[in-house]
Structure formats: C-alpha cells, structure tokens
Amino acid sequence: MPTAISRRPWPMKTKPNHLLVYILTFGVFGILNTEMGVIGILPLIADHYHVSISTAGLIVSLFALAVAVSGPIIPSLFSGMDRKKVMLLVLGIFIVGNLVSAFTSNFTVLLIARVIPAFFHPVYCSLAFTVAAASVGKEEASKAVAKVFVGVSAGMVLGVPVSSLIATATSLTYAMLFFAAVTTVAFVATLLFVPSMPVTERLSYGTQLRVLRRSMTWLSIAAVIFMNGAVFGVYSYLAEFLKTVTNYSWNTISLMLFLYGVANIVGNMIAGKLLANHPLRTVQSYPFALAAIYILLFTLGQFSVPMAFIILIWGILGGIGGNITQYWIVSSAPEAPEFANGLFLTSANLGTTIGAGVCGLFIAGISTQYVVLGGILFLILSVATIFPTISMSGRLKNAGRLEDANVAR
Template sequence: MKKSLLPLTLGGLGIGTTEFVMMGMLPDIANDFHTSIPVAGHLISAYALGVVIGAPLLVAFTSSYPPKKILTVLMIIFTVFNACSAFAPNHYVLLFSRLLAGLPHGAFFGVGSVVATRLAEKGKQAQAISIMFAGLTIANLLTVPLGTYIGHHYSWRYTFGMIAVIGLLTLIFIQLWLPRLAPNNSGNIRSELTFFRKKQAWLIIGLTAIGTGGLFAWISYIAPLMTEVSKFAASSVPYVLVLAGLGMVVGNVIGGKLADKVSPVKACLILMITMAISLIVIFFVSQNQILSLVMTFITGGLSMAIGSPIQTLMINTAKGAEMLGAAATQAAFNIGNALGAFLGGLPIAWGLGFTSPEIVGVIMASTGALFALTLSRQKVKIVEEEVALAGE
C-alpha cells in the first residue's frame, strides 16, 4: 500500500464515522434536547442534504486548484463543523452544524477518487480507490460502534470531539504524505458541466441512486429484521452491525479487484445482480438465525463492493470532468440512501412485515442492473464505432 494513499483512508474513516454514528446516538441526543426520535432524525437528513448540495458545488468551484489544496480546505470544513456539533447548545444549532459538516463529504471522496487513480499503478486504479473507501469500512467496523458506546455511556459530544480529532489528524497527514499534484483540468466549469448532457452520465447516476438504494432498503431496517424476524435479542444488534461492517471490509477489497479485472461496468452489472439475489435470499431465510448472520456478512460485503467500480466507471467516463463526475456519484449514493430508506419503509407501514423492504430492494437493485447493462452495451457500441473509424 502506498503511504500517499493513507491520508485518503484516514479522511474516509472520519467521514464514515460522522455519517453512520448518528443512527446509534439519536435516542441520546433526543433525550438531551427534549425532542422526539423523529425530530432528532432530521439530523441525519440534514447531513445527507449537505452531501447532495456540497458534492457537485464544492468540486465545481475548486477544480482549478491543486488536489492537495482542495482536500485540505474540505477537511478544514469537516473538522470545524464536527467540532461545532460537539458544542451545539440546542437542536437547531446542531442541525445547522450537521448540514455544513456534510458539505465536504462527497467532494472529498470525489477528489480523493481522482487522486487515488493518479497515484495508482497502471491497471490498479479501482484498487487504489478501494484503499480510500477502506476508511469508510473500518469506520463501520470500529469507530461507529465505539462512538455509539461513548455517546450512550458518556456523552455524544465526546463522540463529535473524537471525529474532529480524526479530521485534524487527516489534515496533518495530507500535508505530510500527500504529494503535490497538478490541477486535474483547466477549471472551466461550463465545459465540465457539458458532461451532464451525455446519456452515460445519467445512466451512472441512475445506477448509483436507484441500484444502491436496494441495499439501503435492507440496512435501514436491519434492527427490526433481526429482532422481530430472526428473533435475536435487542442487545445483539450492535454485534450484528459489526458483522455487517466486517463484510464491508472484505467486500471493499473484492470490489476493487473485480473492477480492475473485468472492467468497472461489468463489475457493476455482476454486483447489482448478486445484490438482488442476496436480498431475495434474505427474504426467505431470515427466520433462521445462522443463515441470517451469513447473509448479513455477504450483503454487507456487497454494500461496499459496489463503491470502487462505480467511482472508477464515472472517472473513466467523465474525461475532463473527473472530479465533478466522481463527486456527483457521491451525491447519488446519498440519494440512494434516502430513497432506499423511504421506499423500504412503505411496505412496513402497510403491514407487510419486516422482510418486505427486501422486495423493494430487489426491485431497486434489478433496476440498477438494467442501467449497468445499458451502459455496457453503449460502451461496446462506442468501441465498435472507434474500430470502424480506425479501419477507414
């Protein structure tokens, strides 16, 4: 592993922690601010909104600068507003701090993905991106459970303080280990935005926003699935989430290697089909505790395996607008998060049970597979046209 990629991994650790730890701390924050759980849940939505707003805008307006400077500014924003979250005097200040803390999320992963590909050895671009996303997987395995424990037994403010320290360490290692790279393009925002006139851009965004939403339909309701269907004790749910996090660590590595071996678009197609099959299996075997745990590990792996192939696919497609394209996929991931959670919750509200979100997930993942298949066919067509022109 290249030392120059480690600052990206550390940044991913901090971002992954602040994104996912909120789910476990909601009751504690709601209790401190004397609000309901649904109202406290707006803190999750505010962060996701910040990601969707910040991902394309911050990259678009900073793309003329060297990547090292962009990543430094993004991590300063991240660190400052997570520190502000630790000292928030009321719900509304925390809500605003969470919105602003979400702004650099997608931009960091977008710029970081391009930096990773530029630092990677030839033919190992997706694996380099997976090293950055490894921070996100480690967060789900270690720092999210740790932050949840600290928030519950001591104070959620200490958890945000811990995240701010991770951000500060990331800033230090960006300065020490990340090489100075030239700006990725001319910085012409208008020319970069023309990429989004292409059908391929929207197919990748659709693949991300709808396809990955299938997994969020599953993981958003994993706690009641495990307690009400698999009949695990509520106290066992954190350990189940650690198992899912372990699957994410393994899946992230597999996804990067698969994308480099068979091409990013084929990897996306394979993983989306596998995801749909996995969710079908969960629907039928969740009453068996052992099989339920096995599928939690496998599906957790799939949830991260798709990340590197999608980012690599967008970077390869968005020539001249790589950072903006990669940031847009991060915004689309968060749209998938919101869509999966919302649509997955509808059949539960209709009384169809806690396995019903998996059916929604199958439909969304299958739709993502159709997007990937369309992209694959388009790329074959483009290659055939280029060969024909070369022959003339």
Template sequence: MPLALLALAIGAFGIGTTEFVIMGLLPQVAEDFGISVPTAGLLTTGYALGVVVGAPLLAVLGTRIPRKRMLMLLMGLFVAGNLVTALAPTFGLVLTGRIIASLAHGAFFGIGAIVAADLVAPSRKAGAIALMFTGLTVANVVGVPLGTLVGQQIGWRVTFLLVAALGVIGLAGIAALVPGTPAADRAPGRTAGSVRRELAAFRNVQVVLAMLMTVLGFGGVFAAVTYIAPMMTGAAGYAEGSVTWLLVLFGLGMVAGNLVGGRYADRRLMPMLFVTLGSLAAVLAVFSFTAHDKVLAAITIPLIGALGFATVPPLQKRVLDQTGDAPTLASAVNIGAFNLGNALAAWLGGAVIAAGLGVTAPNWVGAAMAAAALALAVLSAALERRSSAVAGATAETPAGTPADRPAASPRVPVRT
C-alpha cells in the same frame, strides 16, 4: 508508503465513520428527542442529500483553490459539522450538523484521490488511491462498531465528539504531511473551460444511465441497513448491544465485496454488474424472511454488505469509462449519486415502516431498487451493443455509398 497517504486515510476513516455510525444509534437519538425511529432516520437522509449537493459544488470550487488548502478546508467543515451534531440541543440542529459534515464528503474523496495519485510513481497510482479509500472501508469494520458501542454505553453525543477529534487529526496530518502541488494546481484541466467540458459529459445517455444504476443499486443496500438496529432488535430478537457485532459482520462483507468488485470490474464490467445487482436484489428479498431468525440474519447481513459494495468499483468505473477526458465532475457527482440513493432508500424505508408494513418491509424496498438497477444495466448494455453495431456498419460502408452496392476500390497512392 508516503505518510501523506496515512493522513488522507485518517480523513477517509472519519468520514466513513460519521456517515454509517448513525445507523446503529437511531434508537438512542429517537429516545433522546422523543421522536419516532423513522423520523430519526432523516439524519441518514439529510447526510446523503448533503453529499449530493456538496459533491459537485465543492468539486467546482476545488478547481480554483490549491488542492492541499481545499482538503484542509473540507476537513475543517467536517469537524464543524460533527461538533454541531454532538452539541445540538434540538433535533433540527442535529440534522443541520449532519448536513454541514456531509458537504465535505464527495469533494474530499474526489480531490483526495487526485492528490494520493500525485504522491507516488505512475505505476503505483491505483494502489495509492486504494490505500486512501481503505480508510472508508476500515471505518465500517472498526469505526462504526466502536462508535455504536460508545454511543449505546456512554451516549451518542460522545460518538460524534470522537469523530470530530478524528477530523482534527486528519486535518493536522494533511497540513503537516501533504505537500503542496502547485504544478497540478496550474494544470490546464483546472480552468473554466474544463468545467464546461465536464458538464458536457452529462449529455451522454450512458453517463446518465450509469448514475441511475448507482442511485438504485447502492440505494437498495441502504433501504435495509439504515433500519438494521430496529430490525434486529424487533424482528430477530437480538439485544441492543448485539447490533455492534452485526455491524462488524456487515463491514467485513463490505471489505470482501469491494475487493472482489475491484478485481473483476476491469475484466468484465457489465457481466459483473448483472451478477452483483441480480444477487443483491435476491438477497434483500430473502432478508425479509431471514431477519426473523438470529442465525440466518447473521449470515444474510454480510452478504448484503458484500454484494452491495461489489457494485461500487464497477459502477464508479462505468461512469469514468463513459466520460472520456472529462471525468472529474462526473466522478464527484457519482459519489453524490450513491448518497442520493441512500437518502431515497432511507426515506422509502421509513415510509413503509410508518405505514404499518412491519420493521422488515424496507428489505422489499431495497430488493425493488436493486432489481430496477439491474434492468437499467441490461438497457445500458443493449444500447451500447446497438451503438457499436451502428458504428461498425458505418465504418464498413463509406459515406455516400449505398449499403447494397459494392464500394469503389480505394486509390493506390503513387510514390514519387
């Protein structure tokens, strides 16, 4: 394993930790600034919206800067954002720091995946990309629970200082271990014309549908998980310190779901989406009831993580499959779509709590979003079948030949 992959994984670990750790620290942040938990939930919304904006903009910028240098700039931006978050004297500046850190998210994973693949032989490219993304997955099993524990016992600001330190380690690792890639940086795909081709991919209705599925499907997970701390302490009756190991259960579910989704996405992608999105909608609806019982809540939480992250590989692959030879920008935008769904879900979840519908009401929001994603998946598959049928009929009927009249026999070429 090239050590450069470890540097990329450390960067992914830091990004994953800062994205998700805020879920367990919302009560502490709210108390520190004298605001409501739904208002503190804007820290999740702001981060997600920053990814939505930053992913395409910085992905385009990354076509004009050597990839190693771009990765270093992105990690520097990540460190700066977490330092602002940790040291901010007002809630507004905390939110600003979260947005600054989020701008690096989408582009780092998009460009990092390309660099990871370039580090190994062609037969090992997928494994190298998966190894980099392992940092994001492990963050939810190790980084997020530990960060939550530190934030609850010492202070939430210390958590973000430690995350900034992780970013420094990742930056140093990239600088020292990731080789320059001048050949890749001069590749034909990194041109202004390529950007225009990438933008043209968004005229494909299947690309748009896939991204809408991403927004609604994974957003359903965040409607519930954003408010897991107040939900578990207020409805299930857990002590505040128990949120840490509940997040571990959620992270373990994520790891399992990601592995299963990645295994079956290449085999039967759309059936996989039907099953995962339908099951996710059902489990989120059930969580509205099981969230009131400690044992049942502890069983349901990892199921949400597993089903939610089982949708990630097929949704990402769906976008790549529909963009042909121009997948780079669409791939980065789809990472932003995941976070747009997170932002929408966090806002809607906070809105239903603020409306007095109860601390478990966000689960119904998540169930509705996942069900809507399932409906779009069914529509997408139906359109694809119809398109295939039309294409097949066109191929069987030569142009200008009535469909109800036999076509002329093909000419037999004369050999000379």
C-alpha cells in the same frame, strides 16, 4: 463510454504514492465518522438538547441532504485549486464544526455546525477517489480507490459503536470531540506528508457540465441510484428484519450489524481486484448476485444460523457494490473525474433515500419480510439501465479501453 484517458491536472511521480492513499483513506474515515457516528448517540442528543428523537434526527438527514445538493456543484468550484490546500481546507472546516458541536448548548447551532461542513463533504471525498487513482499506476487504480472505500465503510461501521461507547462512558461532549480528534489527525498527516498538487490544466465549468449532455451519463446516474437503492433500501431495515423475522436478541442484532460492516470492508478490498481484472463481468453479474442473496434472505430469514451466513455474504456484496457504483459513473466521464465523483456522491445519497422510502412502503403495506421485494425491484431497474449503457458505448467490445478510465479516478 468514453475511451479516452483524461490527463491528470497535476504533476505525478512515476513511483506510486501508497502513503498518500492511506492518508486519504483515513481522511475519508474521519469525514464519514462525523456523518454517521452521531447515529449511535441520537437518543443522548435528544435528551441533552431537550428535543424529540425525530428532531434530533435532523442532524443526520440534513447532513445527507447537504451532501446530495452540493455533490455536483461544490467539487467543480474547487477544481482549479491546489489539491492539498483544498483537502486541508475541508478538514479544517470539519474540525471547527466538530468543536462547535461538542461545546454548544443550542440545538440550532448544532444543526448549523453539522450542515456547513456537510456541503464540503463531496469536495474531499471526490478528491480522495480521484487523487488515489491518479497516485498509482493504471493497473493499481481500482485497488487504490477500493482502499479509500475502506475509509467509507470503517466510518460507517466503527463510528456508531465507538461514539456510543464514548458517550456512555464519559459524556456527549467527549463523543463529539472524538470526531474532531480523528479529523485533526487526518489534517496533520495531510499537512506533513501529502505533497503539493497544483492544477496545471484546469477544466472549464462548461467542459465539466458537458458530460451531462450524454445519455450514457444519465443512464449511469440512474444505475447508481437504483443499485444504491437496492443495497441500502433493504439494509436500512436490517435491524428490524432481524428482530421481527429472525427473532434475534438485541445483543445478537448488534453483533450481526457489526458482522455486516466488517464484511463490507472485505468487500471493498475484493472489489478493487475484480474491477482491475474483470470490470464488465463484475458490473454485469452484480445485480444477479445480490438478487440471489435477497431471495435467500426471504426464504431463510427466519432461521438464525443461515441468516448469519447470508449477512456475511450480503455485507461483502454491499462493499463491492459501493465500488461498482463509483466506477460506473466515473467511467462515463473520465475527462471530468471530480465532477463525476460529485455526481456519484449525489446519486448514491439519492439512492439511499429513495430506496429506504420505497422499501419502507413494502414493510408498511405487507410485512417486514417483504422488504426484499423493494430491493429486487431496484435491482431490476438497475439491470434496465446497465445493459443499455453497455450497448450504447460498445463496452463489451472495448473492455480493455474501459479499464483505462480507472486512471481518471
């Protein structure tokens, strides 16, 4: 991987700006809350708009598709603008989209109001990772990015049950307004407390795209797709696994899903320390640790008590994995961090989609218990891309230099 430290494209204070990191975390929470929160109210959306549940699911799948398409493109287009203005613009678009979603009576308008903000999702998240790392010292960069990932996990964990609770207690409109309220708070906090961050040295589009000429970049992209596929391919069917293999009740399944989410947040915080102190060791050992959990899942999945402990450890590893994949791609292109973060978002979404599809084939062809084989297959593929990348870049001999890539995030 490149060992040079990229120069920050905006002036930085010598004192770490931890408040900025927390605002970015909340902003990412607002955006992920908008993306994932509707999963908890899809049946209500289907009933309200008189469409099938599969049609209602388009507001989730088309959102993810828009993120995957725009990930490597849109962040680069905004790379020359003041960071604060870009963040306010994106949050403003999400606020408007959520307000339209709350009050429209037309399903097509709802889809449009969801998809348009989705194209700007990578812009904010990419900036959040980059600015968070640059707002603190080099030794704190991984921890700052890990805090932003807490916003990602919280959006996924809290968005679904909270939106469902609000919609059940009040109405679908108020659930949508909850999404708007969260992004509005993030907008106001950004407006009042985030300093202006003008770009002093804008990277040309050619410079950003040049990173795609490297085989290491493509290997890193493949590694992220495979690692994300390994995690979310199996996780996508966790509820079904707990129902058919472990024979949990629906109330217990909900509790286990919540446990996984909380553990995911814990994993994010652990990942910050691991990547700050032992980046290579963490990346190298991760596929084997997750494979061990999947083997336990396969052999002990029918036992309720061991399964709870497996989910706890699995959730922690899932949180660590998200940080690893972001770190791996950005460290392959430290001179173009925003473009690299866009590639990360696209690769992560592709990995989730492909992983769910392949693991679903194992369920359809054999049985639910064998879904872990799909996860292990993706882990084997990730190892086949991680270690050649290390060999090509001399990472094992330059671990200290690689840590410098954190600064670029």
